[in-house]
Amino acid sequence: xxxEEATVVEYRNGIAIVQCYAKSGCGGCVTKAACxxxxxxxxxxxxxxxxxxxxxxxxLNVGDKVKLGLSENTLxxxxxxxxxxxxxxxxxxxxxxxQFFANELIVLFAILLFTGISFWAVRKLINKYSRQVHFxxxxxxxx
Numbered sequence: 305x306x307x308e309e310a311t312v313v314e315y316r317n318g319i320a321i322v323q324c325y326a327k328s329g330c331g332g333c334v335t336k337a338a339c340x341x342x343x344x345x346x347x348x349x350x351x352x353x354x355x356x357x358x359x360x361x362x363x364l365n366v367g368d369k370v371k372l373g374l375s376e377n378t379l380x381x382x383x384x385x386x387x388x389x390x391x392x393x394x395x396x397x398x399x400x401x402x403q404f405f406a407n408e409l410i411v412l413f414a415i416l417l418f419t420g421i422s423f424w425a426v427r428k429l430i431n432k433y434s435r436q437v438h439f440x441x442x443x444x445x446x447x
Contacts, residue, residue, distance in 0.1 A: 305373045309447060312368045313355060320364050320443075322372065323355045360443045369447035385426050393422040 310322035358372065394415060401414040 305375055306379060307444065308372050308374070308441070310370055310372050312364045312366055312370060314366065315360075315364045318359060318361070319357050320360045320370070321355055321357050322370060324372075356441070358441055358443050362446070364446070371444040371447055372441040373444045374441045382430075385430060389426055390419055390422045394419045 308324055310324045312320050313323050314321040360370075364370065397415045397418040398411065401411045402408075405411055405414075
């Protein structure tokens with residue numbers, strides 16, 4: 305199980321809205337010059353830190369630090385949905401349409417269209433599954 309720390313930004317009736325932040329040590333290691341995570345964090349800052357709601361079994365206050373857990377199985381399924389399906393659709397579309405059309409512009413249009421549709425479908429699928437308990441983080445307690 306992966307454990308992450310988050311801050312409570314709102315709490316009402318057993319539901320807490322929490323926000324995760326980048327690690328404070330991010331950018332402090334020896335690979336910081338070539339690290340994509342540090343570059344993206346520096347570019348985005350904390351403006352887009354994800355906020356989400358979780359059910360908790362103890363009263364919390366705004367500003368409390370909490371531990372959240374996410375199973376590795378859930379993480380692997382999410383990574384497959386977000387990266388694997390669109391990449392598979394891209395490759396299959398490129399190979400398939402290049403067999404039937406000699407015009408590369410048609411193949412490019414088909415690749416963009418079907419890959420875009422796959423991203424849309426994955427987004428709908430994630431929205432459907434995000435409400436299920438096994439796809440949500442688990443409250444492990446206060447820090």
